Amino acid sequence: MTIEASKSEQRAPKIRLGMVGGGQGAFIGAVHRMAARLDDHYDLVAGALSSTPEKALASARDLGLDPSRSYGSFAEMAEKEAARPDGIEAVSIVTPNHVHFAAAKAFLERGIHVICDKPLTSNLEDARALKAVADRADALFILTHNYTGYPMVRHARELVRAGELGEIRLVQMEYPQDWLAEPVEQTGAKQAVWRTDPAQSGAGGSTGDIGTHAYNLGSFISGLELDELAADVHTFVEGRRLDDNAHVMLRFKGGAKGLLWCSQVATGNENGLKVRIYGTKAGIEWTQADPNYLWFTLLGEPKQLITRAGAGAGAAAARVTRIPSGHPEGYLEAFATIYSEAAAAIIAARSGASVDPAVTYPTVDDGVKGVAFVSAIIESGKANGAWVKV
Amino acid sequence: MTIEASKSEQRAPKIRLGMVGGGQGAFIGAVHRMAARLDDHYDLVAGALSSTPEKALASARDLGLDPSRSYGSFAEMAEKEAARPDGIEAVSIVTPNHVHFAAAKAFLERGIHVICDKPLTSNLEDARALKAVADRADALFILTHNYTGYPMVRHARELVRAGELGEIRLVQMEYPQDWLAEPVEQTGAKQAVWRTDPAQSGAGGSTGDIGTHAYNLGSFISGLELDELAADVHTFVEGRRLDDNAHVMLRFKGGAKGLLWCSQVATGNENGLKVRIYGTKAGIEWTQADPNYLWFTLLGEPKQLITRAGAGAGAAAARVTRIPSGHPEGYLEAFATIYSEAAAAIIAARSGASVDPAVTYPTVDDGVKGVAFVSAIIESGKANGAWVKV
Amino acid sequence: MTIEASKSEQRAPKIRLGMVGGGQGAFIGAVHRMAARLDDHYDLVAGALSSTPEKALASARDLGLDPSRSYGSFAEMAEKEAARPDGIEAVSIVTPNHVHFAAAKAFLERGIHVICDKPLTSNLEDARALKAVADRADALFILTHNYTGYPMVRHARELVRAGELGEIRLVQMEYPQDWLAEPVEQTGAKQAVWRTDPAQSGAGGSTGDIGTHAYNLGSFISGLELDELAADVHTFVEGRRLDDNAHVMLRFKGGAKGLLWCSQVATGNENGLKVRIYGTKAGIEWTQADPNYLWFTLLGEPKQLITRAGAGAGAAAARVTRIPSGHPEGYLEAFATIYSEAAAAIIAARSGASVDPAVTYPTVDDGVKGVAFVSAIIESGKANGAWVKV
């Protein structure tokens, strides 16, 4: 109850936003829209919401879009919006993975900022090509590794940066789920179908869908660069075409070690993302399902439970939170933070102003790392767990 | 991960919303605005954001309001907006308690729906008068007892209604905080100043500020009516003019008993709102700080941990949630649910359509009960804990 | 893992112990015997284990007692053992409450130390009489308020004594169970039968059985003296002759306040004993079901989780624990601590040596306070919750 003023408002004109994907029946599109709305920096004004024209139109109507700005394809949207004086300044790409590359390229090349769902692309070749496009584009590229938006994740990272953990020895990451414990993709469930289809998802199943999240988060907090990995990759559910479980041993540059486990068949787990980092001086533990808490233990001292906006939660966390301690923030708030960080950068870019150095969001480089990580896991898995450099 | 479609969008034109209070430096105003935005049913178009004219104007500018719709007083806003063809349809009242009555009256009498922060008013006389106004008004009155918007609270209530708990015997409520453990109001902290000022808050300190929340929540879930109470009311911090701790014994109609404890001096507690209800067949426990979980135990069976949108969370919870299980929702989402329930009712009211009976929000009657509850506590406290009928 | 040596052994000859009650079918007798054995200070050599002669004998045989030292009554045992040169030095009394007084008197008056289950007696008159006996006896009286033996309870008390909490404002105690949610005494279950029988238990049901435990524990940790109370006492289960739920408001000497809730009908609770104490500088919270943890929060600092034998657990806890941190100790260990504290006092008494001032166990005075507490609750309950001095 010590926050005396809101941080959710600001003065700049809202950013005109388009969306690719996210039509009726989609899950993540709605999440992006709620995230964009929460802190009020965006106006959704255009969409290519579905590859099925009538669904695209119906979805646009649901969202109150001007029908003339509901497009049949991202390509058409990119072209026409770029030509309008009041065209979109940014676009959210929320399609299955295999579409990310072409869509992002179309907008970036026209100077339209891209906010793209993860993983970056469905293969490493596309990822590198997209990086090349992004690097030379006159537009920003933001990857929605949304878990980096949680205040206590920011605080964890700040603790590492401030040296509070000493030299890091261990980075343990896990992301167990159970929603694919049975062959639900065979029932036609949309979320399961595309996530288990190599053509839409790429070579990684659980590894690409959630392993990348865990890896991104461990890297984000620890600041470490991965050197090599050895993986045991498996598909438990008969008939499934992509992995649904992976065990990965990690060696970071500088000598730290790690483990990563991702699973979609771990019965009783919903979204059990957890990161634990141990250094010579202290250890931290964070669990996504209870995100307002961070365990922090100095060697030889009692465990501390630091709460979002509570005592001991520093400036990095405070920057990205909205309400006082004890009133929980959740997934949508963390997702909204990615949008608001993007907004800060986009608004600065309007005028060529420099961005506040505190602004932090995942970039195309993080995306390339994620795809390279999955690629290395798959390679190691095929080589019976041989160590593979990333 | 089984939610295949979003529920956050709908087709009706957005509701034109005004706000009274909530200018720069306010906390709850920003919360109301985020709540109104999340599910996209409202457009904030007018405001009387501060009783200080220049602050009102600056606040309106921050929020991107048309300066001509930034008013110097709620009275002016009520009059002028009611006269506009595109005037506000609803208003949020987020001032200190003593303003609620007059402001709500001004809008209700002009047919403008009111969404009002709790407690209803600063005294019982005003509360009853406001109820009379609301009852005869051609407009809805919604009280933002926001905790009733949490999905697992809805599920808890559904379990009670379905008879899963059997006959209820005990309703235990507590809401400990520690932010007033020291005389922070003497440092001028705005949130503390008005909450400890009888002129602005009414006769209840912790009882009015948070005790009402706990009581409302216990009543909402249990469906029980309070019969009488006995209270030990105390002010621990020297110089404070309102209570900062209360112990209350409760007797409900029909024979159930309860305890309510509210405190603003319980060191180590942020917003420890907790409700536990025990019946002849089962018990439930819910804690606001971890709102995505509900403990449910049938007598003689293992404890069950039901998760938001997870297995066992029924239709009442599903109606008011946005994302799959395992990704936490928080305080703002619950608050947004009150706004969205209000929107459903307001939209139906536009056309005189009947409201979906599932739509649930706290009403003026809940508000009167809350003020009567505080009034009875204060009366019992003054009578050294004698039983007082409510 | 930093404890390098055991503290469970010592050199003095073992104490010759007798037992009254605790025959076949008893629960608490076996607990006392395990507690007596754990730290190896006692030899059980005699018993009046049951008021049914054949059961007494069979029980003695089970325990490997010399049949000649299995007695038909406590009176016989007191007389004959007192006459033996190798007679018992101490006796454990583990009968239903109404027997405590006469049995304890018989042994105390013969100079045999008494270790007695709680509550002290079944009524206040007996309690005061027993105190008089104990005060003039040449023997020690130890009451097994076993929860005071938990290391983190000792640490909590130490924190209060050291002033770490500042001035105490609130002492919140609760002890919910659910094992009497149905009329199980009507099925003949032995534990339920005597605990709901006024002739054997006294005037308090849940209040005497578990309310006294909670009260004793809150008093032990806080060091506060109760001034007065107001209680709402109730029996939910039809046909039950003693209370199964009580709500009590407390006022301590010096100005602190408290709440106590005990229940045997709170569905889903096993032995939910919990004590929370809040002072001007810090708060602590301890839960019996998870006894190796103590929450400690300094105002304005992160919450600390202090673990048994871990960092921050001081000397008072270390004195009464056996194994390193991270390996849990439980109920039997805490119970054993009462026996070992008693042993230290008894061994000192053998030679007239002074006892280590760190030795701590509940006394007859604590017992009188407990019975007076129940008596005051019952009185207040009958007076519709009027305040009663204790």
Added chain:
Amino acid sequence: MTIEASKSEQRAPKIRLGMVGGGQGAFIGAVHRMAARLDDHYDLVAGALSSTPEKALASARDLGLDPSRSYGSFAEMAEKEAARPDGIEAVSIVTPNHVHFAAAKAFLERGIHVICDKPLTSNLEDARALKAVADRADALFILTHNYTGYPMVRHARELVRAGELGEIRLVQMEYPQDWLAEPVEQTGAKQAVWRTDPAQSGAGGSTGDIGTHAYNLGSFISGLELDELAADVHTFVEGRRLDDNAHVMLRFKGGAKGLLWCSQVATGNENGLKVRIYGTKAGIEWTQADPNYLWFTLLGEPKQLITRAGAGAGAAAARVTRIPSGHPEGYLEAFATIYSEAAAAIIAARSGASVDPAVTYPTVDDGVKGVAFVSAIIESGKANGAWVKV
């Protein structure tokens, strides 16, 4: 509170017990003694408590042993006790690992039952030789993998056996500690010195000390046989001669997979032993620090928290517990269960009776598996994580 009778007593004459190791300054010896005492099946009557004669004698005196039965070496004790008509029937071996083989052999070959601390031996050759000795001996061999004595571990195993989990897919084990995060062995701390000394411990550091515990527990519950493993073994603390962290990927016969992590440098962990097992139908999770709870989740159902002696905890758990639910049992109780299971087998062996098939304790075969496991880890570690058959 539904347990009506104790299970801690029985009629058979106590087992005469000796002890090798466990003198002054030892930690685990005292634990074994408390475990042997708790359920009252043993009398400690002889010892070779230290390899230092005067320390052996002083230790024997502390324990009240007849000085004539305090021996200078295990060899002397084996010889002389075997020759006495009232000689020991069983011996506890609680020395550093490298002594286990010779000591166990000396007693087994004389028909004296052996209760031996883990790991079985300090190398695989000794382990296999000891198995040969045990297999042909006229005496029992019990290995104190004490965690298998926890009631909820027994229940977990019962759930697997009963098919409640379906086909097991994943066995995840971890045992993080932090007590060797710094080079404490260089300060001379006894527990650290021998545990980091290859001559006393064998080739495994954290792997032998705690990795074996985690592996044993995962195997005990799952009933699975390991096929092969790949390990990344590391020593973080400079100058340490044995591993202090290991990451191990596991493949079980039949197709299940697993991960095992053991660490003695994971800052903030005391004894974080945790086992999680996921099958096609359900998953279970158990944590040693909170041993009275078992999480059990059927796919598509709410999570269940099963408590020791509470609803849903079956016969296998009830066999090995002492007190009603809600009163926690801990590490010593679980350890005592191993002793009591051993006692049941030893008492049956006295008369050649068959043992109750419910009696369960770790055997020499479990010991060989444990040593082979460590050996395979070390081999894989040296081969840069290549897969090694076990």
